[in-house]
Amino acid sequence: MSEKLLTDTELNVRETFERISAAAEKAGRDPSEIRLMAVTKTVAPEKINEAIKSGCDLLGENRVQELLEKYESYNKSAEIHFIGRLQTNKVKYIVDKVTMIESVDSIKLAEEIEKRCSKIGKIMDILLEVNIAGEESKGGFSPEEIPSVSEKIRDFPHLRLRGLMTIGRFGAEIEETRQYFEKMRHLLVDIKTKNIDNIYINILSMGMSGDYELAVSEGATIVRVGRGLFGERKYV
């Protein structure tokens, strides 16, 4: 009997899916509501393709330059979401390559995405990034701004608001993080009730390697995992 040896990445993907399912069931949620995103920064395309082969159908890209360099090497069966700081002058390079921009953090950026998507006749799914801990160093809208911004997005025919994303606060204790995730869930319900055309607003992207199970228990529908799948990042 021969059994194929799995690579570290394949094992990690398998284990992460199992932990997501267990956390979902514990919270009384259907595990199929939650998508695992493989966060690709600094990771070689071969490893990313291993994750795709093991069932990961969603990639998260932080940097435009890195996305452009690696894009052609990716197995095209996975979707790509953009999750990093996005300068308006770079939007034009990615609108044809990603299916969602999760890190919309200003109206100016929304305007640019609208302009570029209207040029190529595409409707882009977007999430609003929330600076949930009110950190000065971080981008994103304050929770208080979210209701008015979500209404403003309706003025852009080539943008489809799908929900909210947050990074949380690095170094926060578990209870603090849990409260941020809970606040995010309430914010999503809030904009869903206020928006007339709300049928698409159902995505909550939160939770990373250290806290994705907690995020699942608080309602995440996308968890973004990098180190938990690919190991510690080596910056060169």
Ligand SMILES: *Cc1c(COP(=O)(O)O)cnc(C)c1O
């Ligand atoms: C790097 C990154 C992640 C993943 O972080 P890990 O700790 O490696 O899981 C998730 N979201 C964003 C926006 C990131 O930049």
